[in-house]
Amino acid sequence: MWLFLIHDRKNQRISLTMSRVTRKQQKNLIQDIATQRMWRLFELAIKDYEKHPDRSERYVQLIRNISMRNRMSIPKEIKRSICKHCYAFLVPGSNALYRLKEGYIVISCQRCGKKMRYPYKRLK
Numbered sequence: 001m002w003l004f005l006i007h008d009r010k011n012q013r014i015s016l017t018m019s020r021v022t023r024k025q026q027k028n029l030i031q032d033i034a035t036q037r038m039w040r041l042f043e044l045a046i047k048d049y050e051k052h053p054d055r056s057e058r059y060v061q062l063i064r065n066i067s068m069r070n071r072m073s074i075p076k077e078i079k080r081s082i083c084k085h086c087y088a089f090l091v092p093g094s095n096a097l098y099r100l101k102e103g104y105i106v107i108s109c110q111r112c113g114k115k116m117r118y119p120y121k122r123l124k
């Protein structure tokens with residue numbers, strides 16, 4: 001039996017008060033919530049991009065804050081939509097170019113002009 005409180009104010013601080021929950025479980029739980037938040041923000045960023053690209057930028061910022069605060073990495077599907085140089089929210093065909101090259105996916109950010117390269121797994 002454990003008690004568990006989440007304060008979701010504008011700074012999205014999560015505080016958990018629990019008993020009989022190991023640190024590892026506690027960490028997993030916090031990370032689960034953080035991951036869910038990141039996905040939710042990512043969905044919002046996609047949804048708002050067309051009409052409010054500035055909002056998408058803000059969501060990207062929030063995703064980064066969550067990942068930094070919880071010292072965890074951003075899910076790779078989300079990470080690929082964020083420019084790692086200027087943190088722009090990348091949308092293929094709008095501000096980003098996606099190319100496949102020798103087992104890598106090369107994403108060019110149209111805002112800062114830099115490129116990112118991620119290994120690309122071919123389906124067999």
Ligand SMILES: [Zn+2]
Pocket residue numbers: 083084085086087088109110111112113114
């Ligand atoms: Zn960029």
